[in-house]
Amino acid sequence: MADDPITGICILADKNRCPEGYQVIETTTDNQDADLWKDKVLRKKVTRYLCYTKKINPLAGNNVLVDVMVIKENEAIPAGYSCLGTTYDSGEAVLKKKLLVIKLFNRNSTQQAVSEIFLTSGKTKTKPVEVTPRGDINGINLFLRMSTLKPLTPVTPESGPALRKAPIPAPRQNLLQPPASSGLPQQSSMTQLPYSWDNARTRRQSTLRTSHSLSTEHDVLSAIEGVPFRISSVLQSVTNMSNFDVPPITYKSAVDINSQFSYDFNFEEQTKQRLTMCDS
Secondary structure, three states, X not given: OOOOOOOEEEEEOOHHHOOOOOEEOOEOOOOOEOXXXXXXXXXXXXXXXXXXXXXXXXXXXXXXXXXXXXXXXXXXXXXXXXXXXXXXXXOOEOOOOEEEEEEEEEXXXXXXXXXXXXXXXXXXXXXXXXXXXXXXXXXXXXXXXXXXXXXXXXXXXXXXXXXXXXXXXXXXXXOOOOOHHHOOOOOOOHHHOOOOHHHHHHHHHHHOEEEEOOOOEEEXXXXXXXXXXXXXXXXXXXXXXXXXXXXXXXXXXXXXXXXXXXXXOHHHHHXXXXXXXXXX
């Protein structure tokens, strides 16, 4: 579980309003308050807490977190990054004079992702091992630990919930000539059928059924008995084309698709951030 990649990250104004499936980082590695704001306004303490999740969400694009950075407010957001401009629960500004930017990748397009986030106070002289520093937030240092992605285990019917199996029908039997020991009468006259019994037997003998009753005796055929199976005249011209060429199909890998169709919404995030700053 520790090596599983982080799939989502957000900032809360109230740590008690954490989204379902997310985990709040309440304290630093040296047991200090992990509040990223560190300020008081009109006797009301303003707080900001980072929270994350490792829950897989295919509906959100099956993305994983590959980087988190702290940049200055006047710096341009790097290509491929998105800005966490507002808190998840209250819609307020996340930081003062700094921006928290993140980078998400499709799981199939990367081999490594962020597996753990560490916050340490500036007072401590120790830091977690095998981590990468990614910036300072009001005296709190941000560190990331990267891990190699493991292939997802497909869900098999044995590991999933038990499924009700549909009953398997018994194979259809050819009752054209029932055993003599059955005591059933022989089939009725062929003149009662809408077409020749012999032709139907030749074409679709495997689907022929005979129904017998104690009161009446008659032969019953399925609805498609005797109907010839042939290619439609509309399609015959296609089958006779000798110079028909199959159009080429261009293969695109996951990296090609992500490169061609990805859109990071940087312009929208910057516009939203400027509007938020103007309103404040």
